[in-house]
Amino acid sequence: xxxxxxxTSRRDLLKAAxxxxxxxxxxxxxxASATARFVGEIGPFVRIDADGAVTIGCHVGEMGQxxxxxxxxxxxxxxxxxxxxxxxxxxPLHLARNARxxxxxxxxxxxxxxxxxxxxxxxxxxxxxxxxxxxLMILEAAAERWRLPVGELKxxxxxxRHAASGAAAxxxxxxxxxxKRPEPIGEIVLKTPDRFSVIGKPQRHLDADRIVRGEALFGxxxxxxxxxxxxxxxxxxxxxKVATLDEAHALKLAGVVAIVPIPVADAPAPPLAPQSTPLAxxxxxxxxxxxxxxxxxxxxxxxxxxxxxAAADExxxxxxxxxxxxxxxxxxxxxxxxxxxxxLRSLKTVSARYEAAMVAHACMEPPNAIVSVDPDGKRACAxxxxxxxxxxxxxxxxxxxxxxxxxxxxxxxxGGGFGRKxxxxxxxxxxxxxxxxxxxxxxxxxxxxxxxxxxxRPGACHILDAAVAxxxxxxxxxxxxxxxxxxxxxxxxxxxxxxxxYPDGFPAGHVPNMEVEYHLLPSAAPRGAWRGPGHVVNAFxxxxxxxxxxxxxxRDPVELRLDMIGTGGAHSYMYLPQMPRRTFDTAxxxxxxxxxxxxxxxxxxxxxxxxxxxxxxxxxxxxxAEVVEVSVEGGRLRIDRxxxxxxxGLIINxxxxxxxxxxxxxxxxxxxxxxxxxxxxxxxxxxxxxDYEMLRMDGAARxxxxxxxxxxxxxxxxxxxxxxxxxxxxxxxxxxxxxVRLRRTPMLPDLQAALAAV
Amino acid sequence: xxxxxxxxGQTRRVDAPPDQPLLWVLREQLGLKGxxxxxxxxxxxxxxxxxxxxxxxxxxTPVNAVGQSLVTTIEGLAAxxxxxxxxxxxxxxxxxxxxxxxxxxxxxxxxxxxxxxxPSDEQIDAQITNLCRCGTYTRIRTAIHRAxxxxxxxxx
Ligand code: FES
Ligand code: FES
Numbered sequence: 001x002x003x004x005x006x007x008t009s010r011r012d013l014l015k016a017a018x019x020x021x022x023x024x025x026x027x028x029x030x031x032a033s034a035t036a037r038f039v040g041e042i043g044p045f046v047r048i049d050a051d052g053a054v055t056i057g058c059h060v061g062e063m064g065q066x067x068x069x070x071x072x073x074x075x076x077x078x079x080x081x082x083x084x085x086x087x088x089x090x091x092p093l094h095l096a097r098n099a100r101x102x103x104x105x106x107x108x109x110x111x112x113x114x115x116x117x118x119x120x121x122x123x124x125x126x127x128x129x130x131x132x133x134x135x136l137m138i139l140e141a142a143a144e145r146w147r148l149p150v151g152e153l154k155x156x157x158x159x160x161r162h163a164a165s166g167a168a169a170x171x172x173x174x175x176x177x178x179x180k181r182p183e184p185i186g187e188i189v190l191k192t193p194d195r196f197s198v199i200g201k202p203q204r205h206l207d208a209d210r211i212v213r214g215e216a217l218f219g220x221x222x223x224x225x226x227x228x229x230x231x232x233x234x235x236x237x238x239x240x241k242v243a244t245l246d247e248a249h250a251l252k253l254a255g256v257v258a259i260v261p262i263p264v265a266d267a268p269a270p271p272l273a274p275q276s277t278p279l280a281x282x283x284x285x286x287x288x289x290x291x292x293x294x295x296x297x298x299x300x301x302x303x304x305x306x307x308x309x310a311a312a313d314e315x316x317x318x319x320x321x322x323x324x325x326x327x328x329x330x331x332x333x334x335x336x337x338x339x340x341x342x343x344l345r346s347l348k349t350v351s352a353r354y355e356a357a358m359v360a361h362a363c364m365e366p367p368n369a370i371v372s373v374d375p376d377g378k379r380a381c382a383x384x385x386x387x388x389x390x391x392x393x394x395x396x397x398x399x400x401x402x403x404x405x406x407x408x409x410x411x412x413x414x415g416g417g418f419g420r421k422x423x424x425x426x427x428x429x430x431x432x433x434x435x436x437x438x439x440x441x442x443x444x445x446x447x448x449x450x451x452x453x454x455x456x457r458p459g460a461c462h463i464l465d466a467a468v469a470x471x472x473x474x475x476x477x478x479x480x481x482x483x484x485x486x487x488x489x490x491x492x493x494x495x496x497x498x499x500x501x502y503p504d505g506f507p508a509g510h511v512p513n514m515e516v517e518y519h520l521l522p523s524a525a526p527r528g529a530w531r532g533p534g535h536v537v538n539a540f541x542x543x544x545x546x547x548x549x550x551x552x553x554x555r556d557p558v559e560l561r562l563d564m565i566g567t568g569g570a571h572s573y574m575y576l577p578q579m580p581r582r583t584f585d586t587a588x589x590x591x592x593x594x595x596x597x598x599x600x601x602x603x604x605x606x607x608x609x610x611x612x613x614x615x616x617x618x619x620x621x622x623x624x625a626e627v628v629e630v631s632v633e634g635g636r637l638r639i640d641r642x643x644x645x646x647x648x649g650l651i652i653n654x655x656x657x658x659x660x661x662x663x664x665x666x667x668x669x670x671x672x673x674x675x676x677x678x679x680x681x682x683x684x685x686x687x688x689x690x691d692y693e694m695l696r697m698d699g700a701a702r703x704x705x706x707x708x709x710x711x712x713x714x715x716x717x718x719x720x721x722x723x724x725x726x727x728x729x730x731x732x733x734x735x736x737x738x739x740v741r742l743r744r745t746p747m748l749p750d751l752q753a754a755l756a757a758v
Numbered sequence: 759x760x761x762x763x764x765x766x767g768q769t770r771r772v773d774a775p776p777d778q779p780l781l782w783v784l785r786e787q788l789g790l791k792g793x794x795x796x797x798x799x800x801x802x803x804x805x806x807x808x809x810x811x812x813x814x815x816x817x818x819t820p821v822n823a824v825g826q827s828l829v830t831t832i833e834g835l836a837a838x839x840x841x842x843x844x845x846x847x848x849x850x851x852x853x854x855x856x857x858x859x860x861x862x863x864x865x866x867x868x869x870x871x872x873x874x875x876x877p878s879d880e881q882i883d884a885q886i887t888n889l890c891r892c893g894t895y896t897r898i899r900t901a902i903h904r905a906x907x908x909x910x911x912x913x914x
Contacts, residue, residue: 064856064892204852211857212845214792214832218858221791229786254775291775291782364796364804364858364891415794415858416891447797655852659897663855666893689801689889698883700895 045075045091045127046134052158052172054081057091059112060119061387062207063417064663065719066656067119069206071127073652074120077198078131078190080155081171088206090411095393095404103397103404104390114387115422115529117620117717120652124715125190132188140184141177142169193650193712202655207413219385219412220368224440227370228257230433231293231444233300234282234453237682238314238524239307241281246301250285253299255292260284260436262429278526279425280453284433290444306682311524316459316678320355323461323482323521332480332517333495336503339513344467344476350552351465354541355744357676358459358484358523360686361530362694365415366450369430372440373400380434381408385415387422395424399431418667419529423455448687455528456677458484458500461521462541467513472553474564477511482519483537486527496520500534504573504584505618506542510564525679531667532720535619536727540672540745543615543728547735557614557732558597565590573618584618588647591709592616592625595645599707600627609633610640611736615728619721622648623709626665626725628733635755637734637748639669641703644722649713657718661706664722670695672727673748693746761821765790766834776822781805783821784831792832792861796889803888806862807831813869832861835868843912844868847905855892863888867902876906 047055056072068088076083095103135155142160143150146167154161158171171178193199210217235241247259262282283300287293306312370383380402386392389409397404414421430443445453460483467476485496497518508514530536550557568587575582593616597603602612609632616625629641642665651657674693678685686692731742740754763770765788772787779798784790784807793816796804800818807816808830835842841849844867854860863886870877870885877885882902890898 062856064854066855204849205854207857208849208852208854211854211860212832212841212848212864213836214790214861216791218791218794220795221785289782289786291778291786362891364794364802364856364889366795414856416856418891444795447799447802659852659855659894662896663893666895667891670891670893688799689797690799694889694891695893695895696889697886697895697898700893700899702879702896702899704896 048175063414074127075131081158137178217413222383227440229290231297234280239311243303243305250296250299255288258286332519335516347467354462356537358456359675360454361420363416367426367445371430371434396431418531457530464545476513482521535724539617539724540727547732592645596625600643613732615725617724621716622721628729630733639701647709648716660718661722668723668726765829780819781816804862806865843908844905847901851901853897859890
């Protein structure tokens with residue numbers, strides 16, 4: 001690929017448009033050289049047809065988080081076109097080398113990655129600039145046509161007007177001339193918020209019509225000509241391997257084309273350099289159809305060897321028991337230490353322990369990947385439902401040895417991501433198989449594969465102690481936690497604790513003496529990022545504990561939090577040491593706490609058997625407080641209502657934002673109530689939805705009210721922040737309704753046992 | 759074996775082993791990608807289609823059990839391109855997030871409403887058991903009630 005990345009991608013969109021007989025305008029990032037252009041820039045996003053139809057490219061994978069609506073809204077705003085006229089196209093990912101020689105999407109280093117709820121936050125300014133550049137090119141085309149100064153022209157709803165002469169032309173009429181214009185240079189002055197006509201107005205999901213018609217939008221639906229299908233039989237033992245393989249029978253079955261081993265190095269969760277993606281040892285069957293591949297993979301005669309060391313007969317029950325004991329007897333890594341907790345011995349102490357099981361992602365679309373390697377092994381292309389297309393391409397390059405610039409990645413819609421499709425194990429497997437057969441291969445994981453070989457959300461043990469003054473003020477806070485850690489296992493990784501506890505989260509800074517200690521909860525099961533990583537389980541422990549302190553000191557849980565915060569203010573907040581610090585503004589935190597309390601009718605009396613519970617959390621720079629209202633009748637739990645108050649800065653698409661919070665609430669219920677991944681005898685026990693209990697209609701929240709704080713602050717993401725407050729608010733509500741204090745997720749088994757005992 | 763299946767108003771001939779689930783015949787042999795794979799054991803509903811109007815989980819329906827019955831997939835739900843009231847309600851309530859489960863949800867609901875035109879919340883709880891990891895259940899419930907209204911208006 002000798003052409004500059006810009007030219008390549010321009011050519012591609014041109015090609016796409018030429019098919020439709022369209023005229024084009026591009027909002028191209030301008031720059032002197034390919035390198036300068038590469039850094040931090042987002043590429044061409046806009047196409048306008050002669051009939052005025054506007055196509056806007058989306059460079060981030062859609063997985064239900066709504067980016068394919070929210071990001072184009074940012075461009076449409078500055079372009080000044082009515083959003084109803086916009087259609088969206090997933091953008092091709094083309095790689096180029098950056099200044100450091102790494103192959104990255106030219107659309108902006110790392111910005112095509114969907115994670116950390118970052119797409120809207122990171123895209124807010126660059127995408128508006130892209131829209132503004134396109135608009136300026138259209139204005140300049142009009143100015144030239146009419147021989148008028150640009151400054152006298154205005155745009156409105158896709159039309160350029162000159163008030164004095166009455167001249168007017170639609171964007172479609174100007175598109176051809178605008179496309180030929182040189183790139184505008186430098187930053188363009190953007191609209192002030194009072195002039196927004198797209199941002200802040202509720203929009204429906206742009207693909208809603210295609211989804212309800214059942215169109216083939218997802219990775220698992222995609223095809224390539226001549227494509228084969230693969231299923232992998234993976235070792236059921238954590239870190240185990242293939243001992244013996246008898247493939248003779250399977251090879252004779254109808255449709256079977258090849259058997260390809262998936263080799264891995266010795267070690268639990270062996271990393272696939274450089275992406276640290278763990279692969280399970282296995283054997284792939286390649287066939288003419290999925291069904292044939294699945295039949296043949298069942299027919300393989302494989303004996304598996306167990307993992308080495310502790311993995312050989314790992315048991316969750318034993319690992320948790322040992323860890324509880326170790327946390328009591330041995331000091332852990334110090335995560336935070338303010339003042340001296342030990343000095344507060346004379347005060348009243350409140351203590352509690354909380355536990356969380358590992359959970360799986362269980363995206364409704366199971367992992368899959370389509371990869372094709374050319375017969376000469378020099379080029380590859382892929383259609384992927386992935387959250388991290390750059391990393392996917394790098395993974396294919398690592399596996400096949402193909403130059404990353406010779407790898408084409410097309411993004412398909414994801415049937416859920418939640419952090420699972422951030423990792424590249426499915427892509428690595430598909431690349432290994434495609435490289436062996438040198439044909440296009442679609443790899444599909446069965447649900448059993450998915451639950452048995454997920455990158456699980458870490459489970460955890462928490463021991464909390466608080467020293468409370470007679471007036472109810474919390475003077476000391478000691479938090480000892482152990483988690484599986486989503487990083488432990490790969491060589492050269494950061495200390496495991498760094499991804500497991502955010503040391504500046506609440507109540508840090510609001511309790512004078514505070515100590516946090518970390519232990520590793522061992523497991524050979526691979527772990528990954530799960531919607532709101534670290535946050536969900538920590539918030540469960542911390543926010544339940546605050547409720548317990550409130551009850552023990554006869555205080556209202558909302559008032560207790562507000563008292564701790566006082567007037568509030570900006571606190572420096574660390575995500576990871578290598579990342580810029582963020583700001584945790586506890587005045588904004590207090591505002592969502594108050595808003596949720598007001599909107600939910602907090603404090604109003606409730607009939608017997610019903611109760612409200614409160615919790616709040618700061619996740620990825622968004623502030624969310626939730627009140628859960630439950631009733632427990634005849635041993636049955638019902639979620640009557642959940643009220644959420646959210647401060648995520650400026651809200652781009654109020655409808656999409658509300659959908660994210662609603663979904664997070666039901667997803668949070670699902671994970672808190674029924675889901676658990678457990679290991680016994682060195683294997684994950686759960687295999688399918690029959691033994692992995694996910695929320696269904698009957699368990700979902702009957703009513704959800706979401707209230708957004710109106711804010712002029714820059715926007716933050718909302719894909720994750722709605723989840724963390726849910727589990728603690730739920731446990732606190734169940735306590736209020738029944739007096740049963742649940743300190744473990746999943747909660748349902750303990751709730752049922754407690755209710756049966758009364 | 760060769761089967762002549764009556765799908766979405768057409769007769770389609772396919773060669774398949776008799777025990778192959780209808781889901782994979784639809785998706786791989788007939789190119790109907792609307793029905794989705796989610797579990798393969800009848801536990802999630804992503805693969806829901808109608809057989810003679812009844813919601814059926816295609817992943818556990820062997821192709822040789824279909825016989826002369828009429829199969830409708832999500833692709834055939836919109837009569838002559840006009841959206842079914844359930845599809846319409848889904849758009850109006852903007853139910854879908856990732857959208858993967860929604861074809862199955864819509865098929866399940868369309869069949870429910872054909873038999874129970876105004877379902878109560880309890881009937882919805884009992885009858886609609888499809889999984890949605892995105893947690894769109896609260897909007898699904900609203901959309902079911904809206905679809906019920908749309909159907910009544912359409913019939914009036
Ligand atoms: S795929 Fe058929 S019910 Fe899950
Ligand atoms: S909308 Fe994503 S699984 Fe239902």
